[in-house]
Ligand code: B12
């Protein structure tokens with residue numbers, strides 16, 4: 001009973017109503033043995049950060065298909081930093097143009113997974129980044 | 135994980151949610167960490183009222199938890215919420231989705247929500263639920279709501295954890311309140327039919343009242359309320375009814391009896407674990423046990439005979 005489970009918050013920031021991708025990823029992570037906290041649609045960055053802190057997650061995965069990622073993703077990272085929780089890994093996915101990815105990474109997003117990337121990539125990524133936190 | 139748990143507890147009690155969250159992770163980790171955390175927290179516990187909410191999947195437990203919490207927040211109480219969802223027995227993973235219905239509470243300073251997976255525990259709660267309750271209690275949450283996984287028939291562990299259990303059902307689940315099977319009915323201190331905005335809620339409530347009349351005498355007059363969590367109808371009344379039930383149980387001495395039983399069972403669990411570690415583990419590792427297994431497998435000596443043999447051994451060596 002004393003193994004450390006990887007806990008991940010999957011969140012949909014902003015007004016974007018596309019939730020299939022987020023649910024696909026949530027299921028894939030569950031099937032890989034992670035504990036996934038799903039908070040549903042239309043979350044503000046403030047809500048996402050508050051939930052991430054109370055749930056003591058290892059990582060926050062943001063899903064966005066509407067195009068507002070360049071504002072919302074960095075905003076989540078900024079708030080985590082303000083609250084002294086920047087040890088929580090932030091990654092993301094959805095419809096995100098190639099040319100936006102370097103800027104997002106510079107802002108602190110650890111990785112972006114775009115349409116067509118197998119979910120096993122995400123699992124592998126999280127195992128590498130959160131697996132040996134003991 | 136090595137942390138300064140004492141310092142964390144001080145921060146947590148001063149309202150730092152990150153610290154509260156870390157303490158709960160500590161009890162979820164189990165083993166020595168859980169022990170260290172509970173050693174620290176224990177002297178500060180024993181103040182909160184604990185309400186359990188149980189019922190079939192989709193009955194609206196999370197939606198109602200959200201609505202009830204808003205009600206108690208208006209009364210100025212600080213509310214801690216533990217929302218339990220099932221862990222897959224095959225992968226060990228879980229999707230914890232109760233927060234979807236509680237978005238409004240996320241930014242409320244006086245509310246702490248934690249989602250937990252059952253992590254292999256049967257009964258509808260998580261192995262760390264009681265530890266997490268103690269932490270929320272020690273951190274000054276006046277009221278703790280525990281939402282169990284959707285009940286089938288055996289998810290009744292909440293009764294060993296909560297002071298008052300609310301059983302929730304909804305209209306349209308089939309004949310005779312099928313979803314509330316024997317066992318679930320027994321654990322209720324009060325009942326509510328949610329989704330009263332839908333047709334058939336009255337009938338479901340009446341069926342429930344009939345079933346209660348047929349059961350044990352002391353269940354006969356338990357409240358059955360109609361509520362619509364999504365439309366916030368009947369929620370204030372339900373809030374009140376839950377408080378009333380609490381006071382009744384307190385007045386009759388039943389609450390004290392339950393709390394004593396609960397503490398006793400928590401203590402017994404630890405004693406059992408300790409005995410196992412101290413007496414059973416060395417025995418299982420010893421050569422005697424290996425040899426006994428061989429003979430036992432060859433059908434020399436029944437399970438009872440061998441058990442007696444080993445227990446006698448333990449008694450002789452274990453006088454210290
Ligand atoms: C299905 C769909 C819809 C459905 C959504 C149903 C639902 N509940 O999700 C409906 C019909 C409702 C819809 C509506 C709209 N849509 Co639409 N929709 C699509 C479509 C065709 C497919 C999206 C999808 O579900 N894919 C399947 C899932 C599994 O893939 P995915 O979401 O990309 O997720 C994968 C990866 O991106 C990644 N991923 C995603 N999230 C995350 C998160 C993490 C943490 C990780 C690691 C990975 C990850 O992993 C997933 C699995 O590989 C896309 C086009 C496209 N090809 O993407 C347009 C699209 C997203 N929609 C679009 C638009 C404009 C709209 C509307 C505004 C249309 C309108 N004018 O009304 C509305 C807005 C709805 C709203 N409220 O936000 C545009 C967005 C344009 C943009 N970004 O600039 C797209 C790109 C179409 C286009 N080319 O114009 N839509």
Ligand SMILES: Nc1nc2c(ncn2[C@@H]2O[C@H](COP(=O)(O)OP(=O)(O)O)[C@@H](O)[C@H]2O)c(=O)[nH]1
Nearest residue numbers: 191192193194195196197235329362363364365
């Ligand atoms: N019509 C109606 N739907 C409700 C009500 N309360 C909850 N629901 C819906 O029932 C579904 C399940 O609710 P949820 O709270 O997640 O149920 P849980 O599984 O018991 O926690 C959701 O779609 C809710 O919106 C209600 O009072 N009336």
Ligand SMILES: [Mg+2]
Nearest residue numbers: 195196232281
């Ligand atoms: Mg629920």
